Amino acid sequence: MGLFDWLRRPRPAIPEALWQQTMASLPFFTDLAVDEQKRLKTLTEKFLAEKEFSTAGGLQLSDEICVAIAAQGCLPVLELGLGAYGDWVGIIVYPDEFVVQREMADEAGVVHEYADVLSGEAWEGGPLLVSWHDVQMAGGDYNVVIHEFAHKLDMLNGAVDGMPALHSDLAVDEWESVFSAAWENFCQRVDSGEETIIDPYASEAPEEFFAVLSECFFGIPEVVDREYPAVYALLRRYFRQDPLARLRTKNGQNKAGPAGPAIAIG
Secondary structure, X not given: OOHHHHHOOOOOOOOHHHHHHHHOOOHHHHOOOHHHHHHHHHHHHHHHHHOEEEEOOOOOOOHHHHHHHHHHHHHHHOXXXXXXXXXXXXXXXXXXXXXXEEEEEOXXXXXXXXXXXXXXXXXXXXXXXXXXXXXXXXEOOEOHHHHHHHHHHHHOOOOOOOOOOOOOOOOHXXXXXXXXXXXXXXXXXXXXXXXXXXXHHHXXXXXXXXXXXXXXXXXXXXXXXXXXXXXXXXXXXXXXXXXXXXXXXXXXXXXOOOOOOOOOOO
16 A cells, blocks of 8 residues: 555555564654553554645655655654644655755845755745655754754744643743743853854754754653753643653663753853
8 A cells, every 4th residue: 555545545544564664764653652652553554545645856756755754744743633733734845955955134124045954844825845754863962853844833922932732730930931031041051162062053042942842842841841841841731741750661770870960050
């Protein structure tokens, strides 16, 4: 059964062999409990039925590509539901990094054109673009799929500002307070020349901080919890998931071992 057969069906059924291959591809999948993997598969199948995949740059679309991207993209909304991705449809996959033409006006009003080389991008009200090469590089602190899907979550409530549409478990004031303090601290660390485990790109803007910290929340939760425990706690409540608890369960630990002090903020 091929991909386009899936897209014509109300509910695509991912072949078990392909699903197991996908689950074995990344640590945060293998950390999931059996029930979580089953629910993720159901969510991924629904996602594949709702979204439209296409390729550019000569890449041939395959079941492996679609399932890998869909599964990684669905993990953040495992407990939130696909409604969080309900305002867009298209996913465009490039074989490698791709170029997007930009325009920028300077202070004098002169418009400058330039080419931006990207591994992924989420367009407001439009498709999500990713490089398949970068999708395959996922691991630890780097995950282009989760990064761009986090931007889509951020866009759901309008402004792309590092604060997604919050459910009833969270307050706007709390989110702004915790994330603003953490982002300002992280910017200071980057500006001082510190080599951070968390990608320095997170200092570019609050929305990039949210996207990068979302990558790290699932990929290196122990680092986020150690360096920014208040942010980890907030993301745990937002996503309604606890990747660190999964990791400890996998490693047979009841509690974390020595991990060093948290970064002081304030």
